[in-house]
Amino acid sequence: MSPSPPGFALDKSGEETILRLRGDWTVATLHYVERELSGVRLPSGAGIDVSGLGRIDTAGAFLIDRLVREGGETPPRLIGEHASAASLIAQVHAVSDPAAPPKVTPNGLIEMLERVGRGTEAFVRELIATLAFLGETVSTIVRLCAQPWKMRWTSIVAVMEEAGLNAMPIVAFLSFFVGMVVAYIGATTLSDFDLEIYTVELIGYSMLREFGVVLTGIVLAGRTNSSFTAQIGTMKMRQEIDAMQTLGLKPMEVLVAPRVLAMVVMTPILAFVATMAGIAGGIVVGWTSLDINPGLFIERLRTSVPLDQFWIGMSKAPVFGLVVALIACRQGLLTGGSVQSLGHRTTTSVVQAIFAIIVLDAMFAIFYMELGI
Template sequence: MRGNPAIAANGATVVLREDAGKTIIEAHGDWTIDTIGRVDAPIRQVEASVEPDKIVIDLSHLGRLDTSGAYMLGRATRRCGIPDGDFHYIGEHPTARRLIEEIRQRTQVCPPETPPGFGFGNALGRIGAGLEAALSETVETIGFFGQTITTGLRTLVRPSSFRLTSAIWAMEEVGVNAMPIVAVLSFFIGSVVAYMGANLLADFGFAIFSVELIGISVLREFAVLITAILLAGRSDSAFTASIGAMKMQQEIDAMRVLGLDPFEVLVLPRVVACVLMAPLLTFAAMITGIFGGMLVAWSAQDISPAVFIARIHSELDWSHFWVGMSKAPVFGLVVAIIGCRQGMKVAGDVESLGRRVTASVVQSIFIVIVIEALFAMMYLELGI
């Protein structure tokens, strides 16, 4: 019999001895998180040099034991095919074996991460992982949209369950508070379009046609697109941040415990607010965009406001206005769905919140651009 003690004045102590071809780990003292650091090296030595089926743990002299100490003791036999077998233990302790088995079942040893490669196969692997992630995001977003629609239909059956106060608050945040930045940006977009018309059309003697250029571009495309992008950058991130903060503080779990549906309380009012306020913001963007173009046409091309307005009325069809307005509710719905879904996906840490806010804005802008292109092709085929 050979002893190899790791002695400490207080706390954990381990004695390693051999008996009948077995290596016995004899645990002494209290194995807690404050004391087990001094016995880590002997346990690792046994793990590296002894077959796991020949390791025996002696619990006769063990004192107090917490989860850290149980993990360290159980680590020695983890590689064995039967890590919790009776042949691994001698001596008695009221809780040690049960705690060691419980810790082993609830922990998983992960292999070290392999550094990323740079070969062609690794590049294909990363592309495939990205496509799989994109497909998963698409499926989950469609599922979230379906659940929101189901909640909305259920609310139509029971109108008293609709959170009117939350919806009005969201309308103020989405619409009223966003009006100044939408109006200012659209004003400058209209001005830029007018300057482009002044530079290009004046060379051919067609400066008057800059009125149609401003009107069609602002009414059909720029007003609604700028509104949607600003909603994605401003309101969408706010939705994700507010819902994500509630998720981190377990307020959403508390809602479910109280019998409240988070979709009914948090998601549906924001979706309704975006769908209703997006057309109003788009209309404001149209007015300010045309006004900015009119001022530039007046100053740069000497087209008076009276002539500008008269030509708008006489040459532009109402279809241009309705084309732009028809896109607004769709963009508002998309922005709200993505923002709320990303907020509901936030985990319990600030890093997750930051990633979800970024993903919310990026996904919203990307999908808005894609839908805008689909609308343009559809209206082109319909001749509208």
């Protein structure tokens, strides 16, 4: 009989917290949940439901006892019936019961330095793992391009519609009003110097070079990124990815590559729409508040703002699309077997994507400044 993968769920109903266990908690299966379980903190008085527990050995009992000790509960309060869980956990608890550690007076500076060090170490590890995933993704896409009959065109087109075409209204709507805000700010500031006409240049440079593509990336990070992570994470929770691998299908080819290719293609299109919508918002403000008719606005924009500003903005779009899809897919594949893990990975995915877009945009700005563009 093959072992059943372990799992758990933290049930916070009312004032009582219960950790419900399921599957086999043995030395051969604990690696499935040990990482997710390390992030769980049980409050004092929490119960552990063992009615859904399968097989358990001393390794599983030790892991449960350690979790209970961290919450301050001693001995563990078990709920439900199980043939050997209560006795094993009691034996492990009696053997590993340590003497009370000496009370250490906290040092604020040392704790702060420790947290900074741990955060830096975690950041470096995450960066290295993301770069490794990027390399694996690029190699997979190159292999698929060399073997186009293996490319899943239906999946690519479906993702392009879901993540690109369906996101176009909200991207255009948001960029239109941001363009209006920038135009109003420019008009208010420049009116003190009787230079309201230069609002056209302000709108042109800001929307073509920065705001259009950055707003697109942020919207995709909040909308599409979370969707990709939730989709892949749900498949991971339901063990659909394990079944896929059993059938000989590679998750990188089936799940990751179509999403990455679709985002790389659709992000420049969305950035173009966002840029045009932002300029349209500036035209509306110029027409209604500054008496600059649309024809004059467009003509001055054409003559005063170089075309290379448009290409600078468009050059960022594929990179932003690649980063958003890459982070979303990686966090989805890292999802554990619990709902808490799915929520944590989705939140992490969105935060990382927005952070990466802002940092990459700053790096692009420094790069183009050094080139004198």
